Amino acid sequence: MLLVTCAAALMLLQQAPAEGTDWDAEFGIAAKERDPLTGEFPVAPYEQSNANAGAAPYASGALVAAFGGREGIVRIAARTVELSEADPRIAAIFASHDMVRLKRTLGEQLCYLIGAGCDYTGRDMRSAHADMGLTKADLNALVENLQAAMREAGVPFAAQNRLLAKLAPMAREVVTR
Amino acid sequence: MSIIAPCLATLCSLLGDAASADPQIAYEPVIDAAPVAPPVAPPAPPAPPAPAAMERALAPLAGASALGDAGLRLGRAELFKGGKLLLTNGVATAEGSSGGGLARWATIGGRQMPGGIGASLHATAIELADYGWRSYGVLVGVGDRLELSYARADFDTRKVGVLLGIGEGYAFNLDTFGAKLRLAGDLVYGAAAMPQIAIGIEHKRSRDGALVRALGAAAASGTDVTLSATKLLLGHSLLANATLRYTKANELGLLGFGAAGAGHELHLEGSLAYQLSRRAVVGTEYRSKPDNLGLSEDDWIDLFAAYALTRHLTVTAAYVDLGAIATIPGQRGGFLSAQVAF
Ligand code: HEM
Numbered sequence: 369m370l371l372v373t374c375a376a377a378l379m380l381l382q383q384a385p386a387e388g389t390d391w392d393a394e395f396g397i398a399a400k401e402r403d404p405l406t407g408e409f410p411v412a413p414y415e416q417s418n419a420n421a422g423a424a425p426y427a428s429g430a431l432v433a434a435f436g437g438r439e440g441i442v443r444i445a446a447r448t449v450e451l452s453e454a455d456p457r458i459a460a461i462f463a464s465h466d467m468v469r470l471k472r473t474l475g476e477q478l479c480y481l482i483g484a485g486c487d488y489t490g491r492d493m494r495s496a497h498a499d500m501g502l503t504k505a506d507l508n509a510l511v512e513n514l515q516a517a518m519r520e521a522g523v524p525f526a527a528q529n530r531l532l533a534k535l536a537p538m539a540r541e542v543v544t545r
Numbered sequence: 546m547s548i549i550a551p552c553l554a555t556l557c558s559l560l561g562d563a564a565s566a567d568p569q570i571a572y573e574p575v576i577d578a579a580p581v582a583p584p585v586a587p588p589a590p591p592a593p594p595a596p597a598a599m600e601r602a603l604a605p606l607a608g609a610s611a612l613g614d615a616g617l618r619l620g621r622a623e624l625f626k627g628g629k630l631l632l633t634n635g636v637a638t639a640e641g642s643s644g645g646g647l648a649r650w651a652t653i654g655g656r657q658m659p660g661g662i663g664a665s666l667h668a669t670a671i672e673l674a675d676y677g678w679r680s681y682g683v684l685v686g687v688g689d690r691l692e693l694s695y696a697r698a699d700f701d702t703r704k705v706g707v708l709l710g711i712g713e714g715y716a717f718n719l720d721t722f723g724a725k726l727r728l729a730g731d732l733v734y735g736a737a738a739m740p741q742i743a744i745g746i747e748h749k750r751s752r753d754g755a756l757v758r759a760l761g762a763a764a765a766s767g768t769d770v771t772l773s774a775t776k777l778l779l780g781h782s783l784l785a786n787a788t789l790r791y792t793k794a795n796e797l798g799l800l801g802f803g804a805a806g807a808g809h810e811l812h813l814e815g816s817l818a819y820q821l822s823r824r825a826v827v828g829t830e831y832r833s834k835p836d837n838l839g840l841s842e843d844d845w846i847d848l849f850a851a852y853a854l855t856r857h858l859t860v861t862a863a864y865v866d867l868g869a870i871a872t873i874p875g876q877r878g879g880f881l882s883a884q885v886a887f
Contacts, residue, residue, distance in 0.1 A: 503658065503659070504628075504658055504659060504689075504734070505628040505658040505659075507734070508628055508629065508630050508658070509628075511630065512630070515823060525782065525820070525821065525822050525823075526782050529779045529780070529781075529782045529820065530779070530780055532779045533737065533778075533779035533780035536733060536734045536735070536737075536779055537734070537735060537736050537737070539731070539734035539735060540734075540735060543734075
C-alpha cells in the first residue's frame, strides 16, 4: 500500500518535457552535415602535405601494375575499410567515424606510397589515430583485412609485403596502448 | 515532502534488500572495461565422417579453434584469445623454444597479444641415417614478453648402439627447461633496422648421467644462455635471425655437458627464410656446436618449409644434415614437426 502511494507521488512529481524539444540545441551539439558533393563530414583544419602519408613512395612501375594501377589500389583501400567495418574484432572502432572520408584518404595514402602518382590529402598518422587507444591486436586485424583485400585483387604476395613494409614502421604512431 | 522521504527510504531498502538477497546480479564495475568473455562453448560433438581426408584430419581441432577465438579471462589477462599474425609465433625448435626448427629465435611462442596468455604443444620426429629422434613439449607465452617452455627429447641409437657398446636401441633422454624474455623491438612492426631482441636460458638435464660421464662429459646437466635478434624484412619477404648461444652442451646435451678442460663456448645460430604466402615459409638454418668430447661433433644445417594449416596448427618439414653424431658420420635425414598453438 505504502509502495503504491509512493509510486503515485513520484509520478505526479515528474514533469514531462515539452513536445519537440531540440535536444542537440539543448546540449549545445552542432549538427554535422555531410558535404553534398563529397558525402564527407567536415574535419578540423590541418596542414595538407604528402609528408602526412608517413613514408616516402616507391618508384616502380612494376609494383603499381601488380596492384592494378590507381583503380586497383583505390578498390583495395575501400575493400579493406569494408572488411574492417564487418570485422567483429575492430568494427566498433570504425563505427563512429566517417567511412566515406576514410575510404578516400586511405586510397590516396596507399596510392601515394605505392608510387601510383596520387597526392595524400589526409591527416598525419599520429593525429588521425590519437585518442583511439589502438592496440597491436587491432593493427594485426587491420593488416589481415588489408591482406585479404589484396589477395582478392590478385596482388602477388611479395608485392603485398612491399606495401606492408611501408606501413609497418607507422605502427609506432598508430598503436598507443 | 513529508510523504516522499519515507517513500524513498522504503524504495531504497527494498532495492537494497533485493540486491543483497540475490548475489547473482552481475554488474561491470568499470564502464569501458572489456566485456566479460562469454562462457566457452561446449566441446563440439564428434564430427560426422567428412568427405575430404584433410577436413577429417583437422576436425578434432574445430573445438579448439572455437576456444582459441573466443578466449577466456584469467584475472586481467586474456587466456587463449590469440591475435598474432600467422607464423609470427615461430615453430618449435628441437629444444622446445619458439624458433625455426634447429635455431632459437627472438619470437615469443603462443598466439597471445600483449595482455594475453597463450600456449603451444609440439611433437617432432627426426629420422637420420642411423639414429631416430623424438621430442615433444609444451610452451606458455605471456604477452609479447615472456616464454616458458619444456621439452623432452629421446634419441634412439638403434643398431649403432651395439657399435657404440651401449646396446642396440639404447636411447639417450634429455629434458630442457627454457625461458626467453623479449627485451626490445618487434618482429613485424617498427623500423626495419630494429629487430625483435630477446635473451633466454635453456637448462638441460640428461637422464643418462652415468653413461655421459663415462663418455667423458663433465656433467649431466647444464645451462645455455642465448641472445637472439629476429626480424621480418617485409620489403624482401625475408625473415632473418641470429642467435648467440653460450653453451657447453654435447649434442644439445644428449651426451652431457662439457668435458675435462672444456667449458662454455660461444656459438652461433642463423636462419634465413622466405615468406611465400601468409601461410607458407621456406628457409635454411645453420647452427654451430662445440666438440667437447672429441667425438667429431658437427655443426648442423637444415632446409625447412613451414605451413600454417590453420591459425592454430603449423607443420614443419625439413631436410637436416647433422654431420657426425658420436663418431658415426653422414647423419642426414628428414625432420617433421607439428605444433598446435593458442
Ligand atoms: C599503419 C597502420 C594504419 C594506417 C597506415 C592507417 C591509415 C589511415 C588513414 C590514411 C586515415 C585517414 C586520415 C584522415 O582522414 O585524415 C586513417 C583514419 C582512421 N583509421 Fe587508420 N591506419 C592505420 C591503422 C589503423 C588501425 C589499426 C585502426 C583500427 C583498427 C584504424 C582506424 C582508423 C579510423 C577509425 C580512422 C578514421 C579517423 C577519423 O575519422 O577521425 N587505423 N587511418
